[in-house]
Amino acid sequence: EPEVTQTPSHQVTQMGQEVILRCVPISNHLYFYWYRQILGQKVEFLVSFYNNEISEKSEIFDDQFSVERPDGSNFTLKIRSTKLEDSAMYFCASSEAGIGTEAFFGQGTRLTVV
Amino acid sequence: AQSVTQLDSQVPVFEEAPVELRCNYSSSVSVYLFWYVQYPNQGLQLLLKYLSGSTLVKGINGFEAEFNKSQTSFHLRKPSVHISDTAEYFCAVSDRYGQNFVFGPGTRLSVLP
Numbered sequence: 001e002p003e004v005t006q007t008p009s010h011q012v013t014q015m016g017q018e019v020i021l022r023c024v025p026i027s028n029h030l031y032f033y034w035y036r037q038i039l040g041q042k043v044e045f046l047v048s049f050y051n052n053e054i055s056e057k058s059e060i061f062d063d064q065f066s067v068e069r070p071d072g073s074n075f076t077l078k079i080r081s082t083k084l085e086d087s088a089m090y091f092c093a094s095s096e097a098g099i100g101t102e103a104f105f106g107q108g109t110r111l112t113v114v
Numbered sequence: 115a116q117s118v119t120q121l122d123s124q125v126p127v128f129e130e131a132p133v134e135l136r137c138n139y140s141s142s143v144s145v146y147l148f149w150y151v152q153y154p155n156q157g158l159q160l161l162l163k164y165l166s167g168s169t170l171v172k173g174i175n176g177f178e179a180e181f182n183k184s185q186t187s188f189h190l191r192k193p194s195v196h197i198s199d200t201a202e203y204f205c206a207v208s209d210r211y212g213q214n215f216v217f218g219p220g221t222r223l224s225v226l227p
Binding site for chain 2: 041045102
């Protein structure tokens with residue numbers, strides 16, 4: 001069964017460093033998403049991406065964040081200069097788009113900023 | 115803009131008892147409704163979804179949910195829970211184009227022996 005894969009599963013980085021979280025969405029999907037879940041809190045929408053551009057983003061997704069689809073398969077989230085409060089589980093998701101399609105989520109990358 | 119409310123942050127229940135997890139939403143447009151489950155240290159897995167048609171939707175693991183448009187609710191139910199149902203449950207809505215998913219804050223279901 002096709003699935004969304006994320007790497008790495010756990011990333012530890014020092015404050016101020018840049019991190020890139022990687023995702024391989026399901027191959028025939030057209031919409032891609034990043035969500036964040038701070039430990040013990042709700043799942044928060046960060047950004048959606050379609051047709052090689054951002055279609056929607058939340059207030060969380062400030063200038064420190066960027067997304068890219070560098071080739072036909074990968075979808076990356078870059079945090080330019082990490083802060084302690086960026087520590088969270090980051091989930092990538094993809095969907096076929098169109099009416100009523102659900103998002104398929106990856107297993108997440110746990111980012112720990114020290 | 116859409117929003118989702120899950121009134122219960124935690125629901126403890128004994129094994130084999132019935133459970134209902136509540137979800138209410140607000141939206142100015144037609145929405146599609148979903149329940150996702152997150153087992154400890156895992157990602158999000160779709161339990162069920164409502165698109166149209168019958169308001170009673172059956173999902174995996176014996177769960178079902180009922181869409182009530184007048185009450186803007188989509189409550190999740192299971193007639194008899196198992197220890198393995200212990201997890202966080204998230205209600206979510208998306209717009210009709212499936213472009214944006216908004217999640218509720220989650221309900222932690224704890225099934226006690």
